[in-house]
Amino acid sequence: xxxxxxxxxxxxxxxxxxxxxxxxxxxxxxxxxxxxxxxxxxxxxxxxxxxxxxxxxxxxxxxxxxxxxxxxxxxxxxxxxxxxxxxxxxxxxxxxxxxxxxxxxxxxxxxxxxxxxxxxxxxxxxxxxxxxxxxxxxxxxxxxxxxxxxxxxxxxxxxxxxxxxxxxxxxxxxxxxxxxxxxxxxxxxxxxxxxxxxxxxxxxxxxxxxxxxxxxxxxxxxxxxxxxxxxxxxxxxxxxxxxxxxxxxxxxxxxxxxxxxxxxxxxxxxxxxxxxxxxxxxxxxxxxxxxxxxxxxxxxxxxxxxxxxxxxxxxxxxxxxxxxxxxxxxxxxxxxxxxxxxxxxxxxxxxxxxxxxxxxxxxxxxxxxx
Amino acid sequence: xxxxxxxxxxxxxxxxxxxxxxxxxxxxxxxxxxxxxxxxxxxxxxxxxxxxxxxxxxxxxxxxxxxxxxxxxxxxxxxxxxxxxxxxxxxxxxxxxxxxxxxxxxxxxxxxxxxxxxxxxxxxxxxxxxxxxxxxxxxxxxxxxxxxxxxxxxxxxxxxxxxxxxxxxxxxxxxxxxxxxxxxxxxxxxxxxxxxxxxxxxxxxxxxxxxxxxxxxxxxxxxxxxxxxxxxxxxxxxxxxxxxxxxxxxxxxxxxxxxxxxxxxxxxxxxxxxxxxxxxxxxxx
Amino acid sequence: xxxxxxxxxxxxxxxxxxxxxxxxxxxxxxxxxxxxxxxxxxxxxxxxxxxxxxxxxxxxxxxxxxxxxxxxxxxxxxxxxxxxxxxxxxxxxxxxxxxxxxxxxxxxxxxxxxxxxxxxxxxxxxxxxxxxxxxxxxxxxxxxxxxxxxxxxxxxxxxxxxxxxxxxxxxxxxxxxxxxxxxxxxxxxxxxxxxxxxxxxxxxxxxxxxxxxxxxxxxxxxxxxxxxxxxxxxxxxxxxxxxxxxxxxxxxxxxxxxxxxxxxxxxxxxxxxxxxxxxxxxxxxxxxxxxxxxxxxxxxxxxxxxxxxx
Numbered sequence: 010x011x012x013x014x015x016x017x018x019x020x021x022x023x024x025x026x027x028x029x030x031x032x033x034x035x036x037x038x039x040x041x042x043x044x045x046x047x048x049x050x051x052x053x054x055x056x057x058x059x060x061x062x063x064x065x066x067x068x069x070x071x072x073x074x075x076x077x078x079x080x081x082x083x084x085x086x087x088x089x090x091x092x093x094x095x096x097x098x099x100x101x102x103x104x105x106x107x108x109x110x111x112x113x114x115x116x117x118x119x120x121x122x123x124x125x126x127x128x129x130x131x132x133x134x135x136x137x138x139x140x141x142x143x144x145x146x147x148x149x150x151x152x153x154x155x156x157x158x159x160x161x162x163x164x165x166x167x168x169x170x171x172x173x174x175x176x177x178x179x180x181x182x183x184x185x186x187x188x189x190x191x192x193x194x195x196x197x198x199x200x201x202x203x204x205x206x207x208x209x210x211x212x213x214x215x216x217x218x219x220x221x222x223x224x225x226x227x228x229x230x231x232x233x234x235x236x237x238x239x240x241x242x243x244x245x246x247x248x249x250x251x252x253x254x255x256x257x258x259x260x261x262x263x264x265x266x267x268x269x270x271x272x273x274x275x276x277x278x279x280x281x282x283x284x285x286x287x288x289x290x291x292x293x294x295x296x297x298x299x300x301x302x303x304x305x306x307x308x309x310x311x312x313x314x315x316x317x318x319x320x321x322x323x324x325x326x327x328x329x330x331x332x333x334x335x336x337x338x339x340x341x342x343x344x345x346x347x348x349x350x351x352x353x354x355x356x357x358x359x360x361x362x363x364x365x366x367x368x369x370x371x372x373x374x375x376x377x378x379x
Numbered sequence: 380x381x382x383x384x385x386x387x388x389x390x391x392x393x394x395x396x397x398x399x400x401x402x403x404x405x406x407x408x409x410x411x412x413x414x415x416x417x418x419x420x421x422x423x424x425x426x427x428x429x430x431x432x433x434x435x436x437x438x439x440x441x442x443x444x445x446x447x448x449x450x451x452x453x454x455x456x457x458x459x460x461x462x463x464x465x466x467x468x469x470x471x472x473x474x475x476x477x478x479x480x481x482x483x484x485x486x487x488x489x490x491x492x493x494x495x496x497x498x499x500x501x502x503x504x505x506x507x508x509x510x511x512x513x514x515x516x517x518x519x520x521x522x523x524x525x526x527x528x529x530x531x532x533x534x535x536x537x538x539x540x541x542x543x544x545x546x547x548x549x550x551x552x553x554x555x556x557x558x559x560x561x562x563x564x565x566x567x568x569x570x571x572x573x574x575x576x577x578x579x580x581x582x583x584x585x586x587x588x589x590x591x592x593x594x595x596x597x598x599x600x601x602x603x604x605x606x607x608x609x610x611x612x613x614x615x616x617x618x619x620x621x622x623x624x625x626x627x628x629x630x631x632x633x634x635x636x637x638x639x640x641x642x643x644x645x646x647x648x649x650x651x652x653x654x655x656x657x658x659x660x661x662x663x664x
Numbered sequence: 665x666x667x668x669x670x671x672x673x674x675x676x677x678x679x680x681x682x683x684x685x686x687x688x689x690x691x692x693x694x695x696x697x698x699x700x701x702x703x704x705x706x707x708x709x710x711x712x713x714x715x716x717x718x719x720x721x722x723x724x725x726x727x728x729x730x731x732x733x734x735x736x737x738x739x740x741x742x743x744x745x746x747x748x749x750x751x752x753x754x755x756x757x758x759x760x761x762x763x764x765x766x767x768x769x770x771x772x773x774x775x776x777x778x779x780x781x782x783x784x785x786x787x788x789x790x791x792x793x794x795x796x797x798x799x800x801x802x803x804x805x806x807x808x809x810x811x812x813x814x815x816x817x818x819x820x821x822x823x824x825x826x827x828x829x830x831x832x833x834x835x836x837x838x839x840x841x842x843x844x845x846x847x848x849x850x851x852x853x854x855x856x857x858x859x860x861x862x863x864x865x866x867x868x869x870x871x872x873x874x875x876x877x878x879x880x881x882x883x884x885x886x887x888x889x890x891x892x893x894x895x896x897x898x899x900x901x902x903x904x905x906x907x908x909x910x911x912x913x914x915x916x917x918x919x920x921x922x923x924x925x926x927x928x929x930x931x932x933x934x935x936x937x938x939x940x941x942x943x944x945x946x947x948x949x950x951x952x953x954x955x956x957x958x959x960x961x962x963x964x965x966x967x968x969x970x971x972x973x974x
Binding site for chain 2: 700701702703704705707708710711712714715716718719720721722723725726729742779780782783785786787798800801802803804805806807808809810811812813815816817818819820826854857858886911912914915917918921922931932935936939945948949952953955956959960963
């Protein structure tokens with residue numbers, strides 16, 4: 010038969026095969042509520058830990074390994090969405106993940122994470138009251154808070170001078186870019202909710218907007234800015250500023266502070282006046298985790314007062330652990346970037362799951378990036 | 380085809396001659412300059428890349444000390460060895476089946492065998508990701524195979540594309556062989572297996588080895604497919620380095636890169652030497 | 665594919681011994697044929713099975729995914745099959761990315777051709793010893809790790825990088841082309857140039873130079889001889905090389921990821937984005953299927969145009 014005919018045949022067979030095979034596959038159901046019960050300090054094998062990059066103190070990992078006699082394998086992700094994409098097919102072998110607030114709501118609804126077992130994590134009593142009953146996970150039924158922080162802009166003041174407007178316009182506005190020579194020296198987070206959120210705040214809307222018009226406007230803002238943006242990056246936003254590749258970077262508080270120490274210029278980080286995100290990351294054990302008890306033991310370990318403080322002293326994000334406060338370095342506690350003042354907190358919003366609308370954010374950012 | 384003397388008339392005279400030479404030299408420089416720069420800067424005693432600050436072996440020491448990198452090298456080597464072994468066996472058998480026999484379905488097999496070569500690696504990566512996520516539970520029934528956290532997915536995927544490369548090389552070799560030796564063997568009452576072992580195999584060995592070396596290179600080189608199917612803690616070196624590269628330039632990445640480049644270049648040279656050695660053996664016969 | 669005499673007696677070929685026995689035992693001949701065919705089938709069976717399970721079926725899944733439904737949280741479920749993903753292919757964003765990929769792949773191919781042709785020509789006019797050395801010189805980067813070779817440009821184009829410094833020193837502006845499409849094109853050209861040189865060389869090397877001599881005897885100038893004789897005869901190599909450069913450039917992912925700053929991506933980047941970030945399995949699969957189809961069609965065109973095996 011002709012070559013074309015042969016190929017058509019093959020494609021048709023493939024399509025049919027795929028649909029048939031697919032119909033027969035996909036049979037992994039978890040009986041709800043049928044999770045393995047663990048006791049405090051019990052471990053059941055090595056831990057597979059899936060976390061954001063540069064978020065965990067290696068010394069804590071070593072300490073945990075020594076104390077419990079298990080080994081910890083770490084893998085990293087740069088955004089909630091990528092983490093979700095990796096774990097949602099199931100059977101990935103990860104035990105513990107660290108999703109952000111809105112993603113936790115999604116994970117609970119998708120039944121991808123299992124409830125926390127209170128007996129296995131007695132240190133939960135250390136959690137500060139403010140974080141004990143968050144809207145995205147009532148009563149902390151599924152997660153235990155890990156760190157919290159803000160998202161804002163890091164700026165190389167050595168280049169721009171100290172007199173800069175504290176606005177998201179530094180990222181989006183063409184005039185400001187021209188004024189301070191920012192063209193091609195801007196980086197944005199590669200994160201639908203954060204980046205769209207920044208644009209929404211810039212326009213004066215809520216970053217949890219479910220209005221298609223508002224989101225469309227935000228999309229236009231970003232699309233307009235793309236030509237001035239060097240990169241969409243959720244990994245090296247701070248390194249780029251310190252290296253001089255970018256002048257302003259959109260990113261998270263702790264990472265900026267950390268990398269500013271390495272730099273030679275004068276830097277600052279702030280949440281713009283229009284407002285921004287305050288986020289809480291939580292530790293969650295996957296529903297199909299192969300070693301849930303070790304995961305709970307690790308959660309408990311991190312909720313210990315001193316360990317929690319060590320974590321904050323390491324990554325310079327704020328700790329939701331009330332008992333840890335006395336062990337945290339004073340200079341960290343006093344730093345308004347890490348622990349914003351009450352007035353500053355007023356301007357900040359938590360990202361919330363917008364239900365059916367959620368995927369619109371992702372699609373809008375994909376379109377805006379071009 | 381006339382070579383040698385006639386060719387010299389093909390070379391242009393005058394100005395074009397030097398233009399041509401200059402151009403060729405420039406292209407070779409283009410090929411190697413970045414590699415040379417990379418090598419040079421991997422010895423640079425500075426955190427920034429671009430200003431020379433003194434010679435140091437520190438980055439190579441860090442490369443050796445870095446546990447994650449060492450682990451991923453080990454993963455790469457294991458995956459490479461397993462997948463090459465399987466691909467060579469299956470690919471050679473397939474090549475023989477296509478070149479030396481006639482059977483029903485041959486054309487279809489031939490066509491399917493070409494697909495992994497031309498398929499874009501992103502599509503292949505996506506295919507394997509989807510496939511494994513949908514069928515993981517079935518595979519886990521096979522004793523000894525744990526698709527979740529093992530190197531199985533990597534090995535399976537690598538074999539899938541390497542079979543084609545191995546078979547292309549072996550087929551090319553088979554096609555150039557003189558089958559009269561094999562006919563002579565069967566005239567001398569050798570059965571098929573004996574003929575294969577004593578006559579065919581030695582003759583196609585350079586092709587098999589060539590195919591194996593290609594499979595090794597491709598397996599070690601592969602980034603996109605591997606990054607989609609690697610499991611917990613089973614990250615091959617190329618994927619790990621890709622992650623590092625995306626974080627930006629750093630001298631540590633430079634030293635890792637130089638090591639990887641040296642390894643792949645060594646393979647290339649080795650394969651060329653082997654093919655030249657065995658090739659010239661044949662010509663002498 | 666060249667047809668060689670298979671092991672032992674071949675029913676398809678006439679050979680002296682066969683002519684003698686043909687009439688005597690036709691039944692046995694056919695049995696032998698069938699036995700051989702069976703052997704061939706069994707020999708190829710493991711590879712066939714393997715490819716079926718680990719290639720054909722996954723491909724089938726992807727095709728199935730492209731018709732599947734995407735849940736609100738971004739998971740793909742194989743039910744309610746529909747054409748939504750394919751409908752989305754007409755979206756502006758995808759058209760933009762597709763055109764951009766087409767443009768960049770074409771530019772890359774043309775630049776590679778311009779760079780590679782003189783080099784291939786030059787190599788083929790050397791003596792065999794020098795020729796082999798030069799070919800080895802081209803093959804080494806050809807087989808070396810693609811990722812690292814692309815990264816090498818990242819180093820050079822960094823803001824402290826040598827190339828950027830050189831640009832600044834020469835007064836050609838601030839020389840920052842990193843994270844622009846020019847950087848991506850540079851990376852693609854660098855990555856795939858050897859793929860153009862080798863087939864070109866193979867084609868040019870095969871040319872019958874006595875034709876060129878003849879042309880010159882007929883008072884053709886060097887350029888005319890080239891244009892009228894060498895170029896047309898080298899065309900198979902041009903086509904082969906162009907395919908080998910165009911096809912991977914079109915679906916590139918690694919190069920834009922390292923040199924392109926993660927924005928204004930190519931189709932490869934777009935597909936990965938759909939799966940990892942945008943959580944849209946159906947659209948990602950649909951685009952993958954389309955890219956594969958484009959590749960297949962180009963390959964078919966190549967073979968139709970008389971190309972031999974790559």
